[in-house]
Structure formats: C-alpha cells, structure tokens
Amino acid sequence: MSHMESIKAFKTQMKAKSNLMVENLKVRELRNLLPEMKQGTVYNIITQKNISPYAFLLDAIEKHNAIDDLTVVTYRVSEKAANNFKYMVEAGLVKKFTLLVNDNYEVLMKDKASILLDLDNENDNFKLIQKNSHAKITLINAGNEYYVISGSGNYSNNPKIEQYTVLKDKELYDFHKGWIENGQ
Numbered sequence: 001m002s003h004m005e006s007i008k009a010f011k012t013q014m015k016a017k018s019n020l021m022v023e024n025l026k027v028r029e030l031r032n033l034l035p036e037m038k039q040g041t042v043y044n045i046i047t048q049k050n051i052s053p054y055a056f057l058l059d060a061i062e063k064h065n066a067i068d069d070l071t072v073v074t075y076r077v078s079e080k081a082a083n084n085f086k087y088m089v090e091a092g093l094v095k096k097f098t099l100l101v102n103d104n105y106e107v108l109m110k111d112k113a114s115i116l117l118d119l120d121n122e123n124d125n126f127k128l129i130q131k132n133s134h135a136k137i138t139l140i141n142a143g144n145e146y147y148v149i150s151g152s153g154n155y156s157n158n159p160k161i162e163q164y165t166v167l168k169d170k171e172l173y174d175f176h177k178g179w180i181e182n183g184q
Contacts, residue, residue, distance in 0.1 A: 004141035027062065030055040034166065037147075043166040045151075052086070053138055053153050056166070061093050064142035069138075071139040071180055073100040074154055082115040089119065089126050100129040129180070134165055139173050146173035 020102045034043055045051065053072075060067050077085070077099070099116065106113040120128035136154065140147040147163045151164035 024062050027055050027059045030059055037166070037168045039168050041167070045164045045166065046161060047160045047164070049159055051128045051162075051164070053155050053164075055093075055147065056138060056147065057088070060140045060142040060147070061088075061137045064145075066092060067094045067140055067142050069096045069098075069139075069141040071098040071100070071137075071177060072155070073133060073135045073137040073176075073180060075102050075134050075136065076105060076154070077116065078110040078117065078154075079100055082112060082119075084155070085126075086115055088117050089123055094125075096125050098127045098129065098180065100131060100133060100135075102134065103132050105130055116158075136161050137176055137180075139176055141173065146170040148172045148176060160176065 030046075033051070037043065054057060057067065057070065072085075085094075085097065085099065089097050103118075106117070108173050112158055119126045136151060138147075138149040140149070145168060148167045149164055150167060151162060153162040
C-alpha cells in the first residue's frame with residue numbers, strides 16, 4: 001500500500017468512527033422506546049430522524065461487545081454506510097456480515113461500489129450478495145439473542161418518517177436467514 005493509500009485509508013477509518021459516534025447518540029432514543037425487549041413480542045416504531053438502523057447495530061454491540069452474525073438486506077448503500085460497514089468488520093465489531101443489495105448496485109453506485117466489492121474479495125467475514133430486491137431487513141445475532149428488524153429505513157439519515165418492526169425471535173431470524181443465504 002502506498003503512502004497516499006495509507007493516508008486515505010486512515011481518513012476513511014476516522015470518518016467511520018466519527019459517523020458511528022454520532023449514530024451512537026440515537027441508541028439512547030432506541031432504549032427509551034424499547035428499554036427491554038421480550039422474546040416473541042412485536043414492537044412497532046415510527047420515527048423521524050431520531051432512530052436509524054445503526055442504532056440497532058450499535059445497541060447490540062454495546063450490550064454484547066460485538067455482533068456475532070449480522071445480515072443486512074437493503075436496496076442500496078451509500079459510500080458513508082459502506083465505509084461504516086467496512087470499519088465494523090475490520091475492527092471486529094461484527095464477526096460475520098452478509099449484505100444483500102439490489103442487483104443494480106454497481107450501476108447505481110458506480111465507483112462507490114468498489115468499497116464493498118473489495119471488502120467481499122479481501123475479508124472472509126464479509127459476504128456481498130446482489131439480487132433484485134427492495135427489501136429492508138436487518139438480522140442480528142449477538143450472544144444468545146436473535147433480532148429481526150424490518151422497515152422502511154435505509155442505512156442513511158434523512159428527514160423522512162420511517163417505520164420499523166422489531167422482534168426478538170430466533171424462528172423468524174432463521175426463516176429470513178434461510179431465504180437470504182439459499183438464493184430465494
């Protein structure tokens with residue numbers, strides 16, 4: 001790696017850390033809404049800029065020190081989100097990560113797609129899947145807990161109203177994990 005590439009990588013890592021520190025403030029909002037999740041209970045959240053999908057990830061990382069297995073299904077990923085995901089994998093905050101994005105991701109994101117494509121090629125703990133999808137699902141396995149989060153939110157901040165359905169349920173987690181990994 002050249003000196004310039006090293007500097008760019010360091011700056012990208014620092015941006016990701018900074019972005020995630022800002023997102024971590026939203027974990028408190030999430031915990032105010034869901035102080036303790038009960039197994040099998042469905043929680044519905046409507047939010048406007050207060051909670052993003054990162055809050056669920058950072059909450060699990062804070063509670064368990066790392067996410068054992070993370071699966072994210074989303075339409076597209078911004079450069080900021082790609083860098084955040086890359087940092088979380090490389091820092092060991094997420095031990096195994098599967099990301100399913102829409103199959104036109106490389107066309108939509110052009111040069112930004114290279115972040116995830118490179119991570120997929122270079123890191124055995126990250127798997128990129130591209131399929132014709134508009135689904136938005138996050139699966140988190142941390143310790144003995146299995147969370148399923150679905151809703152309208154992408155891994156970005158915006159001023160729009162977003163809705164999430166959150167459930168702590170291994171059976172539903174396994175259902176989604178199955179179709180994602182088995183090519184449905």
